[in-house]
């Protein structure tokens with residue numbers, strides 16, 4: 584992709600500073616702006632039904648529009664993380680590790696079930712798996728139903 588989160592963070596910070604917009608880039612405002620852009624992103628797909636991966640039937644103009652909406656979401660997300668003092672690069676790598684622990688390949692391969700459903704479909708032999716450990720850590724009821 585040729586650009587880092589750090590570079591985008593700096594570009595957004597400069598963009599806001601040059602316009603004296605830091606005053607508007609509060610966490611809450613940025614969150615609302617982010618959600619608004621997610622809405623605009625959804626509109627791109629609205630009423631189209633399911634579309635094949637790669638969007639083979641879409642006009643170039645439509646794809647460019649999609650790229651713009653995806654970018655708005657990413658830019659506000661990066662800016663929100665920045666003003667909240669969250670190191671997004673570090674956080675996202677940690678989250679990927681947590682996801683891998685929560686959904687071990689041997690239990691989850693080929694299944695799109697959520698964690699609790701994976702648990703439900705495993706027998707007592709699974710009680711020592713990572714899935715169960717994480718479930719308890721996440722505070723999800725582990726009552727075996």
Ligand SMILES: Nc1ccn([C@H]2C[C@H](O)[C@@H](COP(=O)(O)OP(=O)(O)OP(=O)(O)O)O2)c(=O)n1
Pocket residue numbers: 598604607623654655658659
């Ligand atoms: N106060 C603002 C306003 C805009 N932007 C930046 C981040 C987004 O990438 C983009 C959003 O601009 P618009 O609010 O004009 O939204 P759109 O580009 O989606 O245009 P429109 O809503 O008219 O379709 O500009 C920003 O950082 N801070």
